[in-house]
Amino acid sequence: MSQEISxxxxxxxxxxxxxxxxxxxxxxxxxxxxxEGRVSALSTAIMHEAIELQRTTNWKWWKTPT
Numbered sequence: 001m002s003q004e005i006s007x008x009x010x011x012x013x014x015x016x017x018x019x020x021x022x023x024x025x026x027x028x029x030x031x032x033x034x035x036e037g038r039v040s041a042l043s044t045a046i047m048h049e050a051i052e053l054q055r056t057t058n059w060k061w062w063k064t065p066t
Contacts, residue, residue, distance in 0.1 A: 032038050 031041055
């Protein structure tokens, strides 16, 4: 049992190190520092990505595909 826990902790350490490396690689200075501004900026980005995805799919299920 303790080996399984140790293995899971090792895997979490790897994931956290990879996430830290990714965060350092990205330029996070472009996001607002305050949490309200950051949430606003990131939610706007998510909405635009969703719209882009919608435009690339046949999202009107009632229409005959072209």
